[in-house]
Amino acid sequence: MLNFTVGPVMSSEAVRAVGAEQVPYFRTPEFSEVMFENERLVKQFAKAGENARVCFMTGSGTASMEAAVINVFDAQDKVLVVDGGSFGHRFAELLEIHEIPHEVIRPAFGQGVTAEQLAAYDGRGFTGFLVNLDETSVGVLYDIGLISDFCRRNGIFLVVDSISSFLCDPFDMEALDVQVMITGSQKALACPPGISLVVLSEKAVERVYGKKPKTMYLDLKLALKNGERGQTPFTPAVGTLRQINCRLREIEASGGVDAEVARIGGLARYFRGKLTEYSLPFRIVSASLPNAVTPLSPTGGVSANDIFITLKDEYGIWVCPNGGELKDTVFRVGHIGALEEKDFDTLLGAFRDMMSRGLL
Amino acid sequence: MLNFTVGPVMSSEAVRAVGAEQVPYFRTPEFSEVMFENERLVKQFAKAGENARVCFMTGSGTASMEAAVINVFDAQDKVLVVDGGSFGHRFAELLEIHEIPHEVIRPAFGQGVTAEQLAAYDGRGFTGFLVNLDETSVGVLYDIGLISDFCRRNGIFLVVDSISSFLCDPFDMEALDVQVMITGSQKALACPPGISLVVLSEKAVERVYGKKPKTMYLDLKLALKNGERGQTPFTPAVGTLRQINCRLREIEASGGVDAEVARIGGLARYFRGKLTEYSLPFRIVSASLPNAVTPLSPTGGVSANDIFITLKDEYGIWVCPNGGELKDTVFRVGHIGALEEKDFDTLLGAFRDMMSRGLL
Numbered sequence: 001m002l003n004f005t006v007g008p009v010m011s012s013e014a015v016r017a018v019g020a021e022q023v024p025y026f027r028t029p030e031f032s033e034v035m036f037e038n039e040r041l042v043k044q045f046a047k048a049g050e051n052a053r054v055c056f057m058t059g060s061g062t063a064s065m066e067a068a069v070i071n072v073f074d075a076q077d078k079v080l081v082v083d084g085g086s087f088g089h090r091f092a093e094l095l096e097i098h099e100i101p102h103e104v105i106r107p108a109f110g111q112g113v114t115a116e117q118l119a120a121y122d123g124r125g126f127t128g129f130l131v132n133l134d135e136t137s138v139g140v141l142y143d144i145g146l147i148s149d150f151c152r153r154n155g156i157f158l159v160v161d162s163i164s165s166f167l168c169d170p171f172d173m174e175a176l177d178v179q180v181m182i183t184g185s186q187k188a189l190a191c192p193p194g195i196s197l198v199v200l201s202e203k204a205v206e207r208v209y210g211k212k213p214k215t216m217y218l219d220l221k222l223a224l225k226n227g228e229r230g231q232t233p234f235t236p237a238v239g240t241l242r243q244i245n246c247r248l249r250e251i252e253a254s255g256g257v258d259a260e261v262a263r264i265g266g267l268a269r270y271f272r273g274k275l276t277e278y279s280l281p282f283r284i285v286s287a288s289l290p291n292a293v294t295p296l297s298p299t300g301g302v303s304a305n306d307i308f309i310t311l312k313d314e315y316g317i318w319v320c321p322n323g324g325e326l327k328d329t330v331f332r333v334g335h336i337g338a339l340e341e342k343d344f345d346t347l348l349g350a351f352r353d354m355m356s357r358g359l360l
Numbered sequence: 361m362l363n364f365t366v367g368p369v370m371s372s373e374a375v376r377a378v379g380a381e382q383v384p385y386f387r388t389p390e391f392s393e394v395m396f397e398n399e400r401l402v403k404q405f406a407k408a409g410e411n412a413r414v415c416f417m418t419g420s421g422t423a424s425m426e427a428a429v430i431n432v433f434d435a436q437d438k439v440l441v442v443d444g445g446s447f448g449h450r451f452a453e454l455l456e457i458h459e460i461p462h463e464v465i466r467p468a469f470g471q472g473v474t475a476e477q478l479a480a481y482d483g484r485g486f487t488g489f490l491v492n493l494d495e496t497s498v499g500v501l502y503d504i505g506l507i508s509d510f511c512r513r514n515g516i517f518l519v520v521d522s523i524s525s526f527l528c529d530p531f532d533m534e535a536l537d538v539q540v541m542i543t544g545s546q547k548a549l550a551c552p553p554g555i556s557l558v559v560l561s562e563k564a565v566e567r568v569y570g571k572k573p574k575t576m577y578l579d580l581k582l583a584l585k586n587g588e589r590g591q592t593p594f595t596p597a598v599g600t601l602r603q604i605n606c607r608l609r610e611i612e613a614s615g616g617v618d619a620e621v622a623r624i625g626g627l628a629r630y631f632r633g634k635l636t637e638y639s640l641p642f643r644i645v646s647a648s649l650p651n652a653v654t655p656l657s658p659t660g661g662v663s664a665n666d667i668f669i670t671l672k673d674e675y676g677i678w679v680c681p682n683g684g685e686l687k688d689t690v691f692r693v694g695h696i697g698a699l700e701e702k703d704f705d706t707l708l709g710a711f712r713d714m715m716s717r718g719l720l
Contacts, residue, residue, distance in 0.1 A: 008383035008598055020380035023368035023552045025678040059419045060594035063577045094576055192383045194418055194554040194597030216454055217423045234420035237554030238368055318385040
């Protein structure tokens with residue numbers, strides 16, 4: 001199967017080879033070295049600064065979203081959250097569950113957050129801001145520069161979920177005054193799912209040490225303390241952490257984060273250009289495209305979900321379906337993972353074949 | 361490296377081959393089938409009964425320990441917890457963090473819980489009981505029959521952490537009136553770490569649906585609901601879940617849970633017999649041995665941790681060190697994972713070689 005979903009994505013040969021190895025015992029200096037290198041490279045690629053720290057959580061991205069929320073905010077905060085799709089909505093639900101006061105910005109479908117929308121919240125006492133940089137569910141990349149400016153002028157603590165944006169779109173954690181950045185193993189890191197990461201600025205580390213969330217598993221203090229010796233508080237997904245190490249080294253050897261962002265951006269442009277060139281019957285539904293994914297709505301009256309099923313069952317190709325009310329109107333094509341232009345040619349060939357069969 | 365730790369352990373060739381495969385997209389009927397089969401086989405091997413359910417959590421064993429505690433108990437409960445080592449202590453800490461009233465039974469080092477100890481808690485209004493069936497940190501298997509009787513006669517809801525005992529020691533969830541059983545992917549399931557499992561009896565499922573823990577990630581209701589269609593609420597460790605499927609099928613093909621328990625028990629007896637036969641300078645420190653592990657204390661004045669290091673660095677063998685105050689006095693030899701008698705011969709040969717070198 002050729003995989004154009006937004007995760008799990010395809011892994012490189014080297015990463016897969018690590019997946020075939022026996023998982024080593026991990027309470028050793030040898031494994032600590034792997035973890036130290038992982039932390040160093042993630043900080044470097046996030047441009048997080050020397051004093052930042054990285055917590056490697058064994059869990060889905062949502063584990064790190066919840067950990068971030070409960071380790072840096074509490075009932076004394078007033079948080080502004082962008083709810084522009086299912087992942088933004090999840091942040092809002094987390095704030096609700098943990099009884100953290102908040103208000104919600106709801107951008108129009110397929111649209112980013114505007115300067116005018118943000119200006120309406122100036123000087124209203126907000127202390128925190130939560131945003132999914134790439135709201136993957138609808139393929140919208142928010143303007144992080146705009147959000148960063150808003151947070152800076154209001155003295156707001158900025159938490160960014162970069163799960164689908166890390167390594168895909170330009171990002172400079174330190175320059176943007178982002179205090180917490182979240183990502184996951186199965187997006188542009190192109191490893192199996194099972195690990196999510198929380199990058200904390202120096203200021204965020206201080207804040208975490210001052211909070212007492214009612215949790216053991218998601219308590220970032222434990223991750224930070226154990227991380228000082230290259231370890232985790234509980235048995236982590238050791239195999240996946242070793243695959244992450246392999247992949248981070250691959251990225252470093254290929255020119256680092258800027259080269260990787262350029263590579264993925266190039267694939268996104270290639271695919272989008274061909275969509276027009278071949279006059280495929282799709283409309284791009286996002287006005288602010290991320291590099292990781294292109295959200296498409298069929299214009300020929302065919303169900304988006306039927307396209308997903310036909311590609312899967314008849315062409316050996318996965319694209320990414322949507323759930324809920326977008327099920328029949330939007331599907332997505334990812335540009336992350338071990339993909340090359342020729343793979344997109346295969347997908348485009350399948351689309352053209354479906355057209356000739358009257359299926360698009 | 362030859363791995364005799366208690367996790368991560370060595371995996372079979374077939375499980376490793378799955379680790380080398382691309383991780384598939386998972387919101388598909390194909391992956392749901394894998395999950396349904398996983399649930400069916402885990403229930404069968406736990407002897408959990410037709411109406412039990414299994415939640416597959418992407419996380420360490422501690423994630424499922426915390427999930428179990430907060431999804432079945434609350435401030436109205438009064439829980440008795442066996443704290444006989446670091447894992448029992450973790451349960452006590454979880455009860456503390458979540459402000460669930462509790463009392464602690466502390467067995468003597470290396471000892472199980474006795475009928476007399478339990479009798480002291482009869483009729484004292486306890487509503488819950490928490491125990492790590494195999495307290496792996498010290499290699500003590502508690503008498504689940506005794507505990508089950510105590511819970512039955514007091515009408516107590518019994519939660520058992522079987523992380524290191526599942527597939528190793530005889531266990532019948534339904535016959536023992538165990539309501540919740542926890543296990544993990546990296547013990548006798550012999551897959552990479554990253555997935556822990558919570559098996560819920562019908563009564564436990566009902567109880568979970570009646571509780572509102574303040575968490576999203578560890579809310580078992582979400583896992584149960586999504587599990588009805590063979591799915592998980594958040595992107596799980598899809599690769600590990602496919603490896604678990606491979607391994608469960610292996611066990612089924614080799615005669616099921618009883619055959620696997622017999623196999624691991626046979627290896628434990630083989631190793632323990634040879635320890636005596638070769639007069640190795642170790643004392644077994646547990647009076648109630650589980651099949652998964654043999655805890656050994658060196659009698660020749662050598663540090664247990666030094667033995668771990670020598671075996672690792674000079675013989676290519678991992679045994680399982682202890683942390684904390686047992687660091688120098690106890691190490692452990694596991695009998696789980698893809699191990700055969702000849703592997704134990706290798707380990708025993710290394711011990712004898714170390715003796716001849718004056719290192720034991």
